Amino acid sequence: xxxxxxxxxxxxxxxxxxxxxxxxxxxxxxxxxDDDFHQEVxxxxxxxxxxxxxxxxxxxxxxxxxxxxxxSPVRRQALQSAVALRRKIDSTEPVPLRSPRFSxxxxxxxxxxxxxxxxxxxxxxxxxxxxxxxxxVSFLAKELxxxxxxNSSTSQGLSSQDPIMVAKLSPxxxxxxxxxxxxxxxxxxxxxxKVPSGFxxxxxxxxxxxxxxxxxxxxxxFPQDVGDQHVVVATFPxxxxxxxxxxxxxxxxxxxxxxxxxxxxxx
Amino acid sequence: MDEQQDFDQFLHxxxxxxxxxxxxxxRIRRKLTTIYAAKGADSPEDLTDRCIERVIEKKPWAIAExxxxxxxxxxxxxxxxxxxxxxxxxxxxxDQPIPESKQSEVEEHYACLERCLGKITDRNRxxxxxxxxxxxxxxxxxxxxxxxxxxIGPNALRLRAHRIRxxxxxxxxxxxxxxxxxx
Numbered sequence: 001x002x003x004x005x006x007x008x009x010x011x012x013x014x015x016x017x018x019x020x021x022x023x024x025x026x027x028x029x030x031x032x033x034d035d036d037f038h039q040e041v042x043x044x045x046x047x048x049x050x051x052x053x054x055x056x057x058x059x060x061x062x063x064x065x066x067x068x069x070x071x072s073p074v075r076r077q078a079l080q081s082a083v084a085l086r087r088k089i090d091s092t093e094p095v096p097l098r099s100p101r102f103s104x105x106x107x108x109x110x111x112x113x114x115x116x117x118x119x120x121x122x123x124x125x126x127x128x129x130x131x132x133x134x135x136x137v138s139f140l141a142k143e144l145x146x147x148x149x150x151n152s153s154t155s156q157g158l159s160s161q162d163p164i165m166v167a168k169l170s171p172x173x174x175x176x177x178x179x180x181x182x183x184x185x186x187x188x189x190x191x192x193x194k195v196p197s198g199f200x201x202x203x204x205x206x207x208x209x210x211x212x213x214x215x216x217x218x219x220x221x222f223p224q225d226v227g228d229q230h231v232v233v234a235t236f237p238x239x240x241x242x243x244x245x246x247x248x249x250x251x252x253x254x255x256x257x258x259x260x261x262x263x264x265x266x267x
Numbered sequence: 268m269d270e271q272q273d274f275d276q277f278l279h280x281x282x283x284x285x286x287x288x289x290x291x292x293x294r295i296r297r298k299l300t301t302i303y304a305a306k307g308a309d310s311p312e313d314l315t316d317r318c319i320e321r322v323i324e325k326k327p328w329a330i331a332e333x334x335x336x337x338x339x340x341x342x343x344x345x346x347x348x349x350x351x352x353x354x355x356x357x358x359x360x361x362d363q364p365i366p367e368s369k370q371s372e373v374e375e376h377y378a379c380l381e382r383c384l385g386k387i388t389d390r391n392r393x394x395x396x397x398x399x400x401x402x403x404x405x406x407x408x409x410x411x412x413x414x415x416x417x418x419i420g421p422n423a424l425r426l427r428a429h430r431i432r433x434x435x436x437x438x439x440x441x442x443x444x445x446x447x448x449x450x
Contacts, residue, residue, distance in 0.1 A: 038301065
């Protein structure tokens, strides 16, 4: 790209097919390589169609738009959609907008009321969240204790005798993760994460919703041998899951220690 | 190797995460359609399909060329366009009359727009109708007032209006397609 700066006028010339080939090539390259620039081109096309339906274009440009936009079915549809939108707008009353000149007093009063209401709601929400966090922590502690008891009592490791679903996951493959369907009535999902035999010591398991939104962390996990597998167990209450893609990140506590990623989807 | 496997490899070339790969694929398709339309192709969507098929056929992911998928696809797109130019087709004269839109087509678009406007939120409906309502100087002042009303900057308003309009156009296309299927 020799000169990536394109004015709106140049983009319009490009859309009307009137740009010299070498300049058009540069615009094409920028369209392909830069998503924001492509969005600008799409907006310029909408503006062009609006000016067409408002009869704001010169006779030459008006004819050019008609010719070009009648050539391909999809562009013809875009033109007809612009005409339909114009007709719809003409058939509706404009919404009265606030005047820029206004007295600040009523707004100040309204803002004070809103602020007071907001603070009340925020206080209530914080108290509610605190209560939820406390019950969640006690729930996790209970589940962890249950998991430890189950691990010590069976050679096959974890089972789903109680309403906990067990999901065994291997480290993330490039092709994507497992799909998990949550049965009705379960209280938690217990993940059995396969880890290399070389992983020892304390770690933590982070639960993230794609893309990289941290939901919660199980702060202290230890690898254990279940049957012939070296695994880490982490349990999460079913409430934290919605339909979508998730990742579990197992991170060793020591600096530069082991990190492993597990991906899965909830259906 | 079957076509599905080739397509899966193509998606993996775009991104190892399937969802992100799908989004990038859609962006590439839209960009190609914009480019072919500006080049004056009579069916930009067909050339876009042809270009994607050719890229998959060439399996560029197997060759360590280091070109990004977008750059590679653009070079194939230009080649496809040259091929299309060489193909025989009926010549359209410049002074040939532009086909008038049939009244039924116009009505169908309007009905679909009404239906699609019913599917978006009241706030978005108000925004799109007010944003595109005015022309010339009134357009500038009213859009500034609309941005103030919504508590956002002029550029954020511009992008929001664009996104809603794209959503409406997509909905209208689907509406017209489903009408055609019923016919």
